[in-house]
Amino acid sequence: MVNIGKSVIIKGELSGSEDLTIEGQVEGKIELKQNVLTIGPNGKIKAQILAKAVVVQGEVTGNISATERVDIRDAGSVDGDLSAPRVAIADGAHFRGSIDMQKGGAKPAEHRPADVKPAATTAPSTTTSPSATPAGIAATPAR
Amino acid sequence: MSGLFSWGGRKSEESSAASAPAATVPAVPDTLTTSKVFPRFMTAVAREATPTLLDLGPVVGTNITFFGERLACKIFVDDLFADIEAHARTGTREQLATDLLARLTHDADTIDGILCWDVFDFLDKATGQALATKLKELLRPGGAVYGLFGTTPIELTHYTRYIVESEDSLRLRTYPATPTKRNVLLTRDINKMFDGLTVAESVLLKTSTRETLFRKT
Numbered sequence A: 001m002v003n004i005g006k007s008v009i010i011k012g013e014l015s016g017s018e019d020l021t022i023e024g025q026v027e028g029k030i031e032l033k034q035n036v037l038t039i040g041p042n043g044k045i046k047a048q049i050l051a052k053a054v055v056v057q058g059e060v061t062g063n064i065s066a067t068e069r070v071d072i073r074d075a076g077s078v079d080g081d082l083s084a085p086r087v088a089i090a091d092g093a094h095f096r097g098s099i100d101m102q103k104g105g106a107k108p109a110e111h112r113p114a115d116v117k118p119a120a121t122t123a124p125s126t127t128t129s130p131s132a133t134p135a136g137i138a139a140t141p142a143r
Numbered sequence B: 001m002s003g004l005f006s007w008g009g010r011k012s013e014e015s016s017a018a019s020a021p022a023a024t025v026p027a028v029p030d031t032l033t034t035s036k037v038f039p040r041f042m043t044a045v046a047r048e049a050t051p052t053l054l055d056l057g058p059v060v061g062t063n064i065t066f067f068g069e070r071l072a073c074k075i076f077v078d079d080l081f082a083d084i085e086a087h088a089r090t091g092t093r094e095q096l097a098t099d100l101l102a103r104l105t106h107d108a109d110t111i112d113g114i115l116c117w118d119v120f121d122f123l124d125k126a127t128g129q130a131l132a133t134k135l136k137e138l139l140r141p142g143g144a145v146y147g148l149f150g151t152t153p154i155e156l157t158h159y160t161r162y163i164v165e166s167e168d169s170l171r172l173r174t175y176p177a178t179p180t181k182r183n184v185l186l187t188r189d190i191n192k193m194f195d196g197l198t199v200a201e202s203v204l205l206k207t208s209t210r211e212t213l214f215r216k217t
Helices: B002-006 B038-046 B061-071 B080-090 B093-103 B125-138 B187-193
Strands: A002-004 A009-016 A020-022 A025-039 A044-056 A059-061 A064-072 A077-079 A086-089 A094-100 A137-141 B031-034 B052-055 B074-077 B111-117 B139-150 B155-166 B169-181 B198-204 B209-215
Touching: A064 A077, A086 B061, B038 B061, B038 B111, B038 B139, B038 B198, B038 B209, B052 B061, B061 B074, B061 B155, B080 B093, B080 B169, B093 B125, B111 B125, B111 B155, B125 B139, B125 B187, B187 B209
Parallel strands: A002 A020, A009 A025, A020 A025, A025 A044, A044 A059, A044 A064, A059 A077, A064 A086, A077 A094, B052 B074, B052 B111, B111 B139
Antiparallel strands: A009 A137, A094 B074, B031 B169, B139 B209, B155 B169, B198 B209
């Protein structure tokens, strides 16, 4: 399990092969096809998300596609489209968008692209934690 | 949505909707109501293998689970009540129609089932007509619209979340609203508003709410 702390800001593509918890900010794309992505209470995401399962306790603007389930907790907020065979939304959660539970499971997030602009810089994004790319997770800076 | 619970209640006539939050009104306990029309809505929508629903109310997690399990559908959640409340608070109801229509960006003839709940109670005649016209446009042939229309001219101080307990049972859970006078529509006004759709079922509930199902042929 990898944690991205709340002082970390990543702009670009994030992919990996282990479970990931994000408490910081990510803008771009997150892909964890075989793993669970948790957006912690302090997490702010503006990205397309593709994962096995996604748990939202923070804020997500963008489309979420999961092969197993999406779970928006009571403090969570999602503006975007969800695609997953199972979706759970707790009382108190904010959601606006579409929820696709049609048979056939998750599709790549392709509806209503998130309003995300890639960072103009090619340098690695600003971080204040010791490691911006923990083992098992690859971050590709935006072009 | 949790922020909606922090205000509500009656305001003095002199104060504007944009002023400090109104005093809290007493919470209204949940009520359970039996529906005769909702099962028919479900039957109509279930005819499609993978139907598309449009829910105009606030997201209710258990409803999403219910529809997902029963219908394996795609659901669009466009909470119009949030827009209604935003405009009520800022006193800009005259802009409401424009904003509501701007929110409904779906292509024509793509929606199999529309859940209006009681949204029309909170809209003036012109806004209600504009919304009904738009919904008719979005509805696919064979599609269904489910709506609830209050019949008593009272001041509304709460919105209602309609929680689907089963195919014929709804739990009504209220949350505070900026007070507004209910827009009471006669049956003929409702039918005229949805002119072009067929009234498949219309029942007056014990709560004095008219429960109506429209179909597009």
